Amino acid sequence: MDSRTKKTNNKRFVRYSEGAEMYSMSVSKFMQLAKDAKACYKVNQLVLVNLDIIDEYLETFHIVDDEFYK
Template sequence: MEHTKAYQEFKKNGNTKFVRYSEGAEMYHMSVSKFMQMAKDAKAIYKLGQLVLVNLKIFDEYIETSYISFFEFTQNLKRSHRLFIHKYRYFSF
């Protein structure tokens, strides 16, 4: 995954463990609302009063396990289509 300069600076300084919503959204090239929703789904949120931080290690693991790449999706689709054709020789979609 390609990251922005902000992420690379965080990584250089060793401060990659926690970020705020706006910083994380910039790092992952997504809207703040989408980043907030995915962080909540990943259970990577830490609330300290009104400050909310996202644990990037948990967030990265969530992305890697929950979202498959488009290539993997198409390969799985082709494989399942071949199995369906093989099982039911006359049917195709």
């Protein structure tokens, strides 16, 4: 997901199910990603995920090695 998509949705915080759909991954994978990124906010029984933190965390996985793309 790029920042244009996020801005279109105009949301900074999402629930696990919505985030998983936005990033085209399973809910369990998104939950683990959010936990690894430390992007979770718990309000009583509700957990929200900060998309800004997720985007920043995902950038750490950017493959810049030219050999990968051959």
